[in-house]
Amino acid sequence: MEKEKMRLTEEDQSLLLKILFKQRYASELLSCELADIESDLKDSDHVHYLQVARLFDRLRNADM
Protein backbone atom coordinates (compact mmCIF):
# COMPACT_ATOMS: atom_id res chain seq x y z
CA MET A 1 0.00 0.00 0.00
CA GLU A 2 1.62 3.24 -1.14
CA LYS A 3 2.34 5.56 1.84
CA GLU A 4 -0.16 8.36 1.94
CA LYS A 5 1.60 11.70 1.35
CA MET A 6 1.71 13.59 4.62
CA ARG A 7 0.14 17.08 4.61
CA LEU A 8 2.29 19.84 6.09
CA THR A 9 0.44 22.42 8.16
CA GLU A 10 1.38 26.13 8.01
CA GLU A 11 3.04 25.60 11.39
CA ASP A 12 5.08 22.66 10.03
CA GLN A 13 6.20 24.74 7.07
CA SER A 14 7.31 27.73 9.14
CA LEU A 15 9.11 25.43 11.60
CA LEU A 16 11.03 23.79 8.72
CA LEU A 17 11.95 27.19 7.23
CA LYS A 18 13.00 28.55 10.64
CA ILE A 19 15.32 25.56 11.20
CA LEU A 20 16.62 25.67 7.61
CA PHE A 21 17.98 29.17 8.31
CA LYS A 22 18.94 28.39 11.92
CA GLN A 23 21.13 25.52 10.61
CA ARG A 24 22.39 27.94 7.91
CA TYR A 25 21.57 25.33 5.26
CA ALA A 26 19.32 27.32 2.86
CA SER A 27 22.10 28.40 0.48
CA GLU A 28 23.67 24.95 0.55
CA LEU A 29 20.32 23.37 -0.32
CA LEU A 30 19.87 25.65 -3.34
CA SER A 31 23.42 25.07 -4.53
CA CYS A 32 22.81 21.29 -4.38
CA GLU A 33 19.68 21.75 -6.51
CA LEU A 34 21.58 23.93 -9.00
CA ALA A 35 24.42 21.40 -9.18
CA ASP A 36 21.96 18.54 -9.81
CA ILE A 37 20.24 20.48 -12.59
CA GLU A 38 23.54 21.56 -14.15
CA SER A 39 24.88 18.02 -14.13
CA ASP A 40 21.61 16.82 -15.71
CA LEU A 41 20.85 14.57 -12.76
CA LYS A 42 17.56 16.32 -12.60
CA ASP A 43 15.71 17.40 -15.66
CA SER A 44 14.18 20.70 -14.86
CA ASP A 45 12.52 23.45 -16.76
CA HIS A 46 14.42 26.67 -17.35
CA VAL A 47 12.01 28.72 -15.22
CA HIS A 48 12.70 26.53 -12.18
CA TYR A 49 16.44 26.83 -12.74
CA LEU A 50 16.21 30.65 -12.92
CA GLN A 51 14.06 30.82 -9.77
CA VAL A 52 16.56 28.72 -7.84
CA ALA A 53 19.56 30.66 -9.16
CA ARG A 54 17.98 34.03 -8.33
CA LEU A 55 17.01 33.00 -4.80
CA PHE A 56 20.47 31.51 -4.26
CA ASP A 57 22.08 34.85 -5.23
CA ARG A 58 19.73 36.83 -3.00
CA LEU A 59 20.44 34.56 -0.01
CA ARG A 60 24.18 34.67 -0.58
CA ASN A 61 24.13 38.49 -0.87
CA ALA A 62 22.20 38.67 2.37
CA ASP A 63 24.61 36.13 3.92
CA MET A 64 21.69 33.90 4.90
Add this chain to the structure above:
Amino acid sequence: MEKEKMRLTEEDQSLLLKILFKQRYASELLSCELADIESDLKDSDHVHYLQVARLFDRLRNADM
Protein backbone atom coordinates in the same frame (compact mmCIF):
# COMPACT_ATOMS: atom_id res chain seq x y z
CA MET B 1 26.89 48.28 8.26
CA GLU B 2 24.87 45.22 9.36
CA LYS B 3 23.40 43.36 6.36
CA GLU B 4 19.72 44.03 6.11
CA LYS B 5 17.79 40.80 6.72
CA MET B 6 16.35 39.66 3.41
CA ARG B 7 12.58 39.19 3.31
CA LEU B 8 11.38 35.90 1.84
CA THR B 9 8.30 36.07 -0.35
CA GLU B 10 5.63 33.34 -0.24
CA GLU B 11 7.06 32.13 -3.53
CA ASP B 12 10.59 31.96 -2.05
CA GLN B 13 9.29 29.97 0.92
CA SER B 14 7.40 27.42 -1.19
CA LEU B 15 10.39 27.04 -3.52
CA LEU B 16 12.68 26.32 -0.54
CA LEU B 17 10.21 23.80 0.92
CA LYS B 18 9.73 22.11 -2.49
CA ILE B 19 13.50 21.69 -2.90
CA LEU B 20 13.95 20.60 0.74
CA PHE B 21 11.70 17.60 0.01
CA LYS B 22 12.99 17.10 -3.54
CA GLN B 23 16.53 16.77 -2.09
CA ARG B 24 15.02 14.48 0.61
CA TYR B 25 16.72 16.60 3.29
CA ALA B 26 13.77 17.54 5.54
CA SER B 27 14.20 14.65 8.03
CA GLU B 28 17.97 15.11 8.09
CA LEU B 29 17.54 18.82 8.86
CA LEU B 30 15.24 18.08 11.80
CA SER B 31 17.54 15.36 13.14
CA CYS B 32 20.46 17.86 13.05
CA GLU B 33 18.35 20.34 15.04
CA LEU B 34 17.39 17.63 17.58
CA ALA B 35 21.03 16.54 17.89
CA ASP B 36 22.15 20.14 18.50
CA ILE B 37 19.50 20.66 21.16
CA GLU B 38 20.26 17.33 22.85
CA SER B 39 23.98 18.05 22.92
CA ASP B 40 23.23 21.49 24.38
CA LEU B 41 24.86 23.24 21.46
CA LYS B 42 21.66 25.12 21.13
CA ASP B 43 19.67 26.20 24.10
CA SER B 44 16.07 25.77 23.20
CA ASP B 45 12.80 25.76 24.98
CA HIS B 46 11.03 22.49 25.57
CA VAL B 47 8.10 23.43 23.32
CA HIS B 48 10.44 23.92 20.35
CA TYR B 49 12.11 20.58 21.05
CA LEU B 50 8.74 18.79 21.14
CA GLN B 51 7.56 20.47 17.91
CA VAL B 52 10.74 19.40 16.11
CA ALA B 53 10.61 15.85 17.50
CA ARG B 54 6.92 15.42 16.53
CA LEU B 55 7.44 16.70 13.00
CA PHE B 56 10.52 14.51 12.62
CA ASP B 57 8.48 11.43 13.60
CA ARG B 58 5.65 12.35 11.23
CA LEU B 59 8.06 12.86 8.30
CA ARG B 60 9.88 9.61 9.02
CA ASN B 61 6.61 7.66 9.24
CA ALA B 62 5.56 9.15 5.90
CA ASP B 63 9.04 8.39 4.51
CA MET B 64 9.46 12.02 3.49
